[in-house]
Amino acid sequence: MGGTTPGKLLGISGLLIFLTALPGRAVAQAPPGWAGASGEDPSGSWTPRFDEDWEERIPGPEIGDYLGLPINAAARLRGDAWDAALVELQHNQCRQHASDYGWRGPSNLSIWQEVDRATQRVIAYHTHLSAYGAEQTIWMDGRPHPPDYALHTWAGFSTGEWEGDQLVITTTHLKENWIRRNGIPRSDMATARVHLMKHGNYLTVAVIVYDPVYLTEPFLRTTDFVYSPQAQMAPWPCEPAEEVDRPAGQVPSHLGANPFLDEFPAKYGIPPEATRGGAETMYPEYQLKMKGMKLLPKPAKVVPNR
């Protein structure tokens, strides 16, 4: 949902209401572990639709763009204090995205079944994303999630079940990660519910994040893939190196006011107040409220010297 333009809010809100209501919906339950019993098996190779939310996903979000994020004040301050130089630190350079965010990356996607040989029952689905070589196992055999004191990982611990024609994945034991790649955090206490919806040659992945630490409402975001049997799964080599000579243990952050927060609202003509995010910015009626808000002057165009 990097398309943070108000026009997109209505559709997303509708999908959010639909999906968050799903657990209570009466659906014919397939026997656990039987792939395709009520939904289409998502196995195969998929390529992402990069034209969807391009600006957020590939160049990366603007500093201070929190539009459409149901964040609390603490998350907002984490975003304000975030300094992109943090990613330069050696131990952060190759840090992969957690599984609730990984779908957004520049990744081809492969999904395959793990089947019990004797019964041909699907024990698990596995996913591989080319970005960071990130893999996730989605257990379909009804096993319980680990205790709270077990390790958290980027992939988390996932179980899946069919709800109608959707494969619904519940992921716990996630490491901290981000909601938006400009410092807006998602805590390690969060749970993700992922709906895989296959329709013809398209796969829609709807991720709903429930974070008691940084979100005031569930956050939903969809990402689409296209069936692509010849998709290449390239390796993702990443070797961290010391890029900037800085004192050991130094952690870049904005200690006071972040001087870059005005750039995004000025550039796009969005009221600064709206860019601060919060649950109300997810809903269409917020467009009415925005009409009364002040705008910043557009930045002057910089003409390069010739």
Place this chain on the structure above:
Amino acid sequence: MRGLRQQGFRFAGGCALGVFGIVACVGFVGLPVKVRAQQAASNAPALPDYSKAEVHILPVQGNIYMLVGAGGNITVQAGNDGVLLVDTGVAPMSEKVLAAIRSISSKPIRFIVTTHIHPDHTGGNEAIAKAGLTIAGGNVVGDIGASASNQAQVIAFQSVLDRMSSATGPQAIPQAAWPTETYTTPKRKMFFNGDGIEIIHIPAAHTDGDSMVFFRRSDVISTGDIFVTNRYPLIDLQRGGNIQGEIAGLNKIIEIAIPEALGGNDVLQEGGTMVIPGHGRLCDVADVVFYQEMVTIIRDRIQDMINKGMTLEQVKAAKPTRDYDPRYGTTSGIWTTDMFVEAVYKSLTAKPQATGGN
């Protein structure tokens, strides 16, 4: 807010509801001794019922296990040579801790490494050390008798013994719980169960007697309370703790730990070296990095405020931790956000102590 010392705080083996919903002692209640006595006399808040508490065993990797639920986390290394423990939890849970150890290994408990003085990590020293043994003979036994071998060795940094042996009155700690072996160097090494073990002292961090234990073959670090996952780091100023040492300790973990590699590089930036925190869940270096970044940023903010001439009350009012409070903060219990901010402020404004010399 007055400091711990001014309020007459004492470490007293107090208890609280653990992060996992099980009752667990957390080391000290932070209650003035007088108040504790009054509570005891008036049937005020009863101590948790340990009969219902459980010790959970989590296999980590190699021959290392993590015991959860007995106060501070306990690390168990088990093998043909016997059992080595890092910390022993709270005293009332000793029997259950021993039962958990016995379900892992029937070999004798030979070593206990104490990461620091607090009773949620040392409360079981007496009972558990007595259940172990030291292999000794010859002149050792001849000189000092059977007591040389009738309990496990308890290893700690020297200042742990100094503080335990000097505690008096209600804070007195039984001699049987004291360390039997101490070290004063930056590192003590030993080899046990096929594993090279480094006991690393981190000066002036959580306390002034902190040790971390690095199992080199199993690739596990047991950190004591320098690293926890359920609260801001507790800086026990009264016992020589300091925010700078705390951060140095976190940096040391990051320096030692190596995340799992994919294709020869640490691409995944997770797994590899496992990290057992003093409290909370099992971690790896990526978790430590998030925590180190949080603590360092807060330290830097408070330092920045100090540089601008702000008083402690002004710093508290500015809420320098507010973006992390929903995850680590609390307004009640043994270690509130206010206490943390105060400890950081005092660490950073304390005048350097004169060192010895001629």
